[in-house]
Amino acid sequence: MYHRIMPFPVRLTSRALPATALAALVGCGGPSFSVVAGDGGTDAVADHAVKDGTVADVGTSDAHAKDAHAKDAAAAGDASVADSTAKDAPGRDAPVDTARPDAPVDGGTATGTGCSVVGGADNVYVTTAGTAAGPGTLASPFGTIAAGIKAAAALGVTRAYVCVGAGRYTEPNLIVPAHVTVVGTAGAASTTLVGTSSVACLDKTTCALTLSRGSQFQGFTVAAPPGPDASTLPENGIVTLGVEQASDLLVAAPAVWNVVVNGFTSTVAGGGVGIDALSDVDVGPNVTANGNAIGLVSSAPNAAVVHVKGTTNHFDGNGGHGMDFVGAASLLFEGGSTSNNPNCGIRLGGSAPDAGLPPHHTISNLTATGNGNHGIAVYTPVQYLTLRGSTVLAGPPAPSTNGNSGLFFSYGSAAGASPSALDIGTPGDPGNNTFGVQSPQAGSEPKGAGLFLCGASPASQLAAHDSFSQCLPILQTAVATCGTLPAAYVDVAYTLAASTTGSAPVVATSCTVGQ
Numbered sequence: 001m002y003h004r005i006m007p008f009p010v011r012l013t014s015r016a017l018p019a020t021a022l023a024a025l026v027g028c029g030g031p032s033f034s035v036v037a038g039d040g041g042t043d044a045v046a047d048h049a050v051k052d053g054t055v056a057d058v059g060t061s062d063a064h065a066k067d068a069h070a071k072d073a074a075a076a077g078d079a080s081v082a083d084s085t086a087k088d089a090p091g092r093d094a095p096v097d098t099a100r101p102d103a104p105v106d107g108g109t110a111t112g113t114g115c116s117v118v119g120g121a122d123n124v125y126v127t128t129a130g131t132a133a134g135p136g137t138l139a140s141p142f143g144t145i146a147a148g149i150k151a152a153a154a155l156g157v158t159r160a161y162v163c164v165g166a167g168r169y170t171e172p173n174l175i176v177p178a179h180v181t182v183v184g185t186a187g188a189a190s191t192t193l194v195g196t197s198s199v200a201c202l203d204k205t206t207c208a209l210t211l212s213r214g215s216q217f218q219g220f221t222v223a224a225p226p227g228p229d230a231s232t233l234p235e236n237g238i239v240t241l242g243v244e245q246a247s248d249l250l251v252a253a254p255a256v257w258n259v260v261v262n263g264f265t266s267t268v269a270g271g272g273v274g275i276d277a278l279s280d281v282d283v284g285p286n287v288t289a290n291g292n293a294i295g296l297v298s299s300a301p302n303a304a305v306v307h308v309k310g311t312t313n314h315f316d317g318n319g320g321h322g323m324d325f326v327g328a329a330s331l332l333f334e335g336g337s338t339s340n341n342p343n344c345g346i347r348l349g350g351s352a353p354d355a356g357l358p359p360h361h362t363i364s365n366l367t368a369t370g371n372g373n374h375g376i377a378v379y380t381p382v383q384y385l386t387l388r389g390s391t392v393l394a395g396p397p398a399p400s401t402n403g404n405s406g407l408f409f410s411y412g413s414a415a416g417a418s419p420s421a422l423d424i425g426t427p428g429d430p431g432n433n434t435f436g437v438q439s440p441q442a443g444s445e446p447k448g449a450g451l452f453l454c455g456a457s458p459a460s461q462l463a464a465h466d467s468f469s470q471c472l473p474i475l476q477t478a479v480a481t482c483g484t485l486p487a488a489y490v491d492v493a494y495t496l497a498a499s500t501t502g503s504a505p506v507v508a509t510s511c512t513v514g515q
Helices: 145-153 246-250
Strands: 123-131 160-164 167-171 174-176 180-184 191-195 207-211 216-223 236-240 255-262 273-277 281-283 287-290 294-298 305-308 323-325 330-333 346-348 360-364 366-368 376-378 384-388 391-394 405-410 421-423 434-437 449-456 461-468 476-478 490-496 506-513
Touching: 123 145, 123 167, 145 160, 145 167, 145 174, 145 180, 174 180, 191 207, 207 216, 216 236, 236 255, 255 273, 273 281, 273 287, 287 294, 330 346, 376 384, 391 449, 405 434, 434 449, 449 461
Parallel strands: 123 160, 160 180, 167 191, 174 207, 180 216, 191 216, 207 236, 216 255, 236 273, 255 281, 255 287, 273 294, 281 305, 294 323, 305 330, 323 346, 330 360, 346 376, 360 384, 366 391, 376 405, 384 421, 391 434, 405 449, 434 461, 449 490, 461 506, 476 490
Antiparallel strands: 391 405
């Protein structure tokens, strides 16, 4: 039986960062850059005018920054830990995931059960031609997914499967309980769930689908309904839940794969999100969250992990960010794209770390190009990022814009934690990243920076086996503030940490000429 999760304590009420972090966020819908010739200044922070944009990104008025997007875990915390493939961060050993099992990726288990076994005892069947009476057998399927989920939950087995035939299913907010897998057997191209609900989900918005801990969902397109009826439009697509009690930590994170989520563009506070991760969650392979206000939002707390599995995941062409992290969860991204979003491809906003456990992000095989602001933006107070095998380019500036950067990284510190750290490659572990700028529009010159390092220390940032516009040396330019870009494109724009002087921050031991 599904048990409604109790509200968690709230840590933040907006996406605004503390004054000890950046005075204001730079880019990604936040303050605009001013373009001046680099003057070697060392100011690390500055106030700037807020940039006009489709989706606001800072301050308490952010339509997507409601309290549900900064929800804390219960006293035990959402303590599922990072995947063992995560790299070590300074002062923090890479945790090993020994508590939760991985979700299967084939709609079944190693023993061969699931929808791939026709008429399996653990299966409940649903088709568009089914009936309310069911009883959910292959010969007499249910007509709604909700009826199938209810029957599957009542089986009392370790894993029950709701096998949904091709077609379009228009149903109010579905809640998938633990140990239930819902499978669109004909795949996302042929199976569509259209959410119609004015009932609040657990993130306090309305949504098409709620995934409890231990539940799985695959093989669907999840879409917002057409038409202007705001009373029945779900504001978000998929919402994933966190930890209710300590025993939940032994249950796998919610899992989504082979799924398309699109069309969720609500302007209601907290709405317009394709996948709203209140917990750790496994996303992928083959997940596409395009055409929403934001593709994926994570407000999960410390020690939670959003694990994007496989190399075929896409968070492109949304109205704001491709992915937006406003809590303290870590991102483990194995591959895919976050491109052509008007704001950032990935914004790692972060929140104050608890118990010395800042977010530790590992991003591999990412393509982040054509974004209106940064390809990746990492803000203070303290976050760690390891980047491998990725192409992150400053978006193509229009004649009237100031450009941006492929990767913006702000160095910060907090009590009980090692300072922020960026790993873009070492001699023993090549970065194989490409930093650069896309071709500008007609009438523009290339602008922006491949890397923007805010508050760096002199000669402190190692880079090995990465690609820049020129090497060696790579082109590095000091700027006055973290809100300032040089007038023409450079490989690295930087400010130095307060009270420090000296040489440029990036020490490139090897590189290639690329963008």
